[in-house]
Amino acid sequence: MIVSLAPMEGITGHLFRTVHAECFGALDRYYTPFLPPPRVGSSFGGRIKAEIDSANNRGLTVVPQLMSKNADEFIWAAQLLSQMGYGEVNLNLGCPSGTVVAKGKGAGFLRHLEELDAFLNQVCERSPIPVSVKTRIGVESDEEYDAILEVYCRRPIAELIVHPRVQKDRYQGTPRQEAYGKTLAAAPFPVAYNGDIFTVGDYTALVATYPATRHVMLGRGILANPALARMLRGGAAATAGELKRFHDGLFDAYRAEIGGNAVFRMKEWWSYARFAFADPLSVHRAVRKVRRVDDYQAAVSRIFNSEPLADVARFRP
Ligand SMILES: Cc1cc2nc3c(=O)[nH]c(=O)nc-3n(C[C@H](O)[C@H](O)[C@H](O)COP(=O)(O)O)c2cc1C
Structure with a gap:
């Protein structure tokens, strides 16, 4: 396939x-x-x-x-x-x-x-x-x-x-x-x-x-x-550590390309990625209003420290 x-x-x-x-x-x-x-x-x-x-x-x-x-x-x-x-x-x-x-x-x-x-x-x-x-x-x-x-x-x-x-x-x-x-x-x-x-x-x-x-x-x-x-292909679901590593890699790459505007690019990603977590609404609220890089980083730390992953990550339209 x-x-x-x-x-x-x-x-x-x-x-x-x-x-x-x-x-x-x-x-x-x-x-x-x-x-x-x-x-x-x-x-x-x-x-x-x-x-x-x-x-x-x-x-x-x-x-x-x-x-x-x-x-x-x-x-x-x-x-x-x-x-x-x-x-x-x-x-x-x-x-x-x-x-x-x-x-x-x-x-x-x-x-x-x-x-x-x-x-x-x-x-x-x-x-x-x-x-x-x-x-x-x-x-x-x-x-x-x-x-x-x-x-x-x-x-x-x-x-x-x-x-x-x-x-x-x-x-x-x-x-x-x-x-x-x-x-x-x-x-x-x-x-x-x-x-x-x-x-x-x-x-x-x-x-x-x-x-x-x-x-x-x-x-x-x-x-x-x-x-x-x-x-x-029969492999494992993402762990929180993998998800964080992916997030950090993406954010760093966008920052190197577009500086502080990377926050907005990442917020678009979160509009989908929140469904990897058990409470997508809470994740959405955590990042919704942030604009500055330091506020964004604090919000992301809170998400990865306190939001459990969903049993099954699934996009919901
Ligand atoms: C934000 C966004 C951007 C998209 N951009 C393109 C695009 O550039 N070219 C394209 O052929 N389809 C584009 N699509 C459609 C997707 O490639 C895909 O056909 C659609 O999301 C349905 O597949 P999915 O249910 O697996 O997401 C876009 C969809 C979304 C949500």
Whole structure:
């Protein structure tokens, strides 16, 4: 089974990936949060360059994810990534954000199937490296998926990662795993599952229902339980010591990068990581209002000294 880390903008960047791998062992594959391709003729710059720099991703199998509806820009970016040594590029067809969708990108591209078909035709033919796709199953309704899947099945995409929600769901409601099952049955290319795998039980149930499952992508489940991938392989739950070491590594890495603003980055992490503790609300209250590094460090010490871990760390939407 391939177990990968989902792209999560603002969270699973290169610092998160490397610190997590150091503390809990590497996953089989990591997808970068979505990156805008540079204009044709320009190179990746600044934050994006750091995200894909091989020196910042040592020892990890990373697939850069692009969000674009411009085939020439996508292909140009794929050429740059190929020169950097990447062996695959992923297309984001799932981002539900209103501004992204309004521009016809992310999940918004699923509204324009003819355009999407032409785009996929171009990029699959002209990209020097294989193109995989991460998709939702529609914009408004599940019924859109048959037509979307038909478009995918016409093209030699490297892999289709299915997050079986529609754009309108955002991250609410239950993923429609039947749509994933339908994809497994119909697709001439490899398929992966993503969505609400938060515990070993969720994973076991998915694989029992769809025994052909070969790749599971974990997102919020890993944020709430950083040992989740290890547990799927029969390993132990995270200890408080491991969690603290992971926290400290992450905070130090963010501080080295962005100074005091690391507190805000860590508060976003805590909005998921609190579910590793028996009383997530109490953990939330402890960090909610802190702004300064010293207050933050005091709050974190209190959490690790007095909050017991949950019996089962599980993300709760
Ligand atoms: C904060 C946040 C940021 C995300 N950023 C991205 C992204 O950059 N690219 C993408 O394809 N999906 C993104 N997603 C969606 C996740 O990759 C994943 O599909 C979703 O969280 C469902 O999986 P999960 O239930 O395992 O978390 C994001 C989700 C969240 C909550």
